[in-house]
Amino acid sequence: MGQLAVPPECDDDVMNSTSPEAVRNEATDWFERHWDPELPLGRWWQLLADSGWAFPSWPEGFGGRALSAVAARAAIQARRQIGAFGPPNGVATFLAAPTIMRYGSQAQQDRYLPRIVNGQDIWCQLFSEPGAGSDMAGLATRATRDGDEWVITGQKVWNSGAQWAKYGILIARTDPEQPKHRGISYFLIDMEQDAVDVRPLREMTGDAAFNEVFLNEARVADEDRLGDLGDGWRVAMTTLSHERDPDNPGMGDTAAFGSVDLTMTVKDHTAALGSKIDGFSLALSGGVTKVLEDVTGQFNALNDPIVRQRMAKIVEMRRNAKWSGMRTAATVKSGGQPGPEISTLKLLGSEMGRQIRDLGLDAMGPHGMLYGEDAPGGGLFHAYSMFTPAQSIAGGTDEVQRNIMGERVHGLPREPGEKEQRELPWSELPRS
Numbered sequence: 001m002g003q004l005a006v007p008p009e010c011d012d013d014v015m016n017s018t019s020p021e022a023v024r025n026e027a028t029d030w031f032e033r034h035w036d037p038e039l040p041l042g043r044w045w046q047l048l049a050d051s052g053w054a055f056p057s058w059p060e061g062f063g064g065r066a067l068s069a070v071a072a073r074a075a076i077q078a079r080r081q082i083g084a085f086g087p088p089n090g091v092a093t094f095l096a097a098p099t100i101m102r103y104g105s106q107a108q109q110d111r112y113l114p115r116i117v118n119g120q121d122i123w124c125q126l127f128s129e130p131g132a133g134s135d136m137a138g139l140a141t142r143a144t145r146d147g148d149e150w151v152i153t154g155q156k157v158w159n160s161g162a163q164w165a166k167y168g169i170l171i172a173r174t175d176p177e178q179p180k181h182r183g184i185s186y187f188l189i190d191m192e193q194d195a196v197d198v199r200p201l202r203e204m205t206g207d208a209a210f211n212e213v214f215l216n217e218a219r220v221a222d223e224d225r226l227g228d229l230g231d232g233w234r235v236a237m238t239t240l241s242h243e244r245d246p247d248n249p250g251m252g253d254t255a256a257f258g259s260v261d262l263t264m265t266v267k268d269h270t271a272a273l274g275s276k277i278d279g280f281s282l283a284l285s286g287g288v289t290k291v292l293e294d295v296t297g298q299f300n301a302l303n304d305p306i307v308r309q310r311m312a313k314i315v316e317m318r319r320n321a322k323w324s325g326m327r328t329a330a331t332v333k334s335g336g337q338p339g340p341e342i343s344t345l346k347l348l349g350s351e352m353g354r355q356i357r358d359l360g361l362d363a364m365g366p367h368g369m370l371y372g373e374d375a376p377g378g379g380l381f382h383a384y385s386m387f388t389p390a391q392s393i394a395g396g397t398d399e400v401q402r403n404i405m406g407e408r409v410h411g412l413p414r415e416p417g418e419k420e421q422r423e424l425p426w427s428e429l430p431r432s
């Protein structure tokens with residue numbers, strides 16, 4: 001029986017008249033001429049950025065060619081077919097970059113985006129706090145004005161990749177006398193200062209991809225505030241809508257977390273990465289369906305009609321997540337940014353993760369109980385399986401996505417008491 005292939009592209013996006021076929025040909029030609037695994041990683045990423053093939057749907061000059069979603073996908077497929085290594089991936093590309101593109105001044109865009117698209121700078125996201133996760137608007141980290149600078153004091157937590165980050169996207173309270181959603185501002189903070197203390201946290205996967213971050217009178221220049229003073233909640237919602245978008249153009253297919261040596265050849269870099277890739281990076285880099293195919297193939301599970309049925313369901317869910325038209329609809333309605341409807345796709349992603357995990361482990365039989373290097377395939381699929389519960393939490397929990405859909409898409413009433421809380425100054429709110 002044949003392989004269950006990922007569905008073909010549909011032509012549902014006609015925002016840009018450049019035909020996907022023409023783009024595919026041009027990209028193929030470029031990659032055939034330029035791809036060389038012996039190049040240093042930094043040089044390869046710079047070439048990708050300069051040519052606009054790094055993130056083809058992004059603006060020209062910032063690693064892209066302003067292509068439509070469909071044409072950009074054709075270019076990415078051309079790259080993959082040739083086997084060329086992808087652009088940098090991580091919080092920098094899928095969260096910081098689209099937010100800076102939307103709200104950044106020209107000076108901020110010129111300063112930060114080129115070093116994101118060529119992989120020079122790693123970024124992290126400093127949103128969650130011990131007392132403010134789902135209720136993020138309740139955050140207590142304070143930003144106090146001191147001349148041309150802001151002094152930041154507080155604690156953040158679950159900050160992925162913060163131990164390697166040069167910069168952080170940070171939300172902090174600039175006016176505690178405003179209602180909780182209104183007194184927040186958004187900053188681009190330099191993580192490499194003594195007043196920023198990053199402490200890694202070990203997860204049940206065994207990796208330490210995320211951290212707690214203590215800010216003890218850290219400094220940010222006012223010119224590194226993103227968006228208007230007190231408007232940080234709106235800016236943060238843009239970041240989160242990109243985080244919940246399963247087809248975020250900044251989410252690449254290379255490992256997402258970890259320090260990188262840009263002087264290493266791409267060949268050595270990928271070899272060093274090898275099976276060390278963690279479950280978190282695999283979830284974000286989207287390569288898991290290939291790993292699932294490998295493990296089901298290794299155990300001859302695809303001969304079983306029930307396994308094939310479950311696999312077909314996963315392929316169908318993936319098609320829905322990527323090409324259902326929901327993303328386009330949500331994005332167009334919200335002026336080019338993913339809107340609240342994108343929460344449906346985030347929920348679908350969590351469910352898909354669980355189904356992939358269950359199918360892969362079932363297919364392996366008793367081998368599914370192993371962990372680490374002894375497990376089939378060097379334990380890569382098992383690392384992903386251990387990470388899957390996190391997918392229903394990161395970027396807002398499943399329950400929160402359902403609340404968003406209920407309240408902001410279907411117009412259901414808000415939770416009892418929430419309206420009153422939204423009007424009270426943050427300083428008067430009860431805190432745990």
Ligand SMILES: Cc1cc2nc3c(=O)[nH]c(=O)nc-3n(C[C@H](O)[C@H](O)[C@H](O)COP(=O)(O)OP(=O)(O)OC[C@H]3O[C@@H](n4cnc5c(N)ncnc54)[C@H](O)[C@@H]3O)c2cc1C
Pocket residue numbers: 124125126127128129130132133134135157158159160161210390391393394395396397398399400403
């Ligand atoms: C792998 C991973 C990576 C992460 N990376 C980052 C990062 O880089 N930067 C960052 O800032 N944060 C990060 N986070 C944090 C993440 O955003 C929070 O964990 C998430 O928002 C939930 O907050 P919490 O953990 O405080 O849970 P809580 O908000 O305490 O929720 C606990 C439980 O209560 C439920 N709940 C809470 N409120 C409601 C409600 N109103 N209605 C119904 N149910 C509710 C939740 O659904 C959940 O089940 C990451 C998390 C994970 C798992």
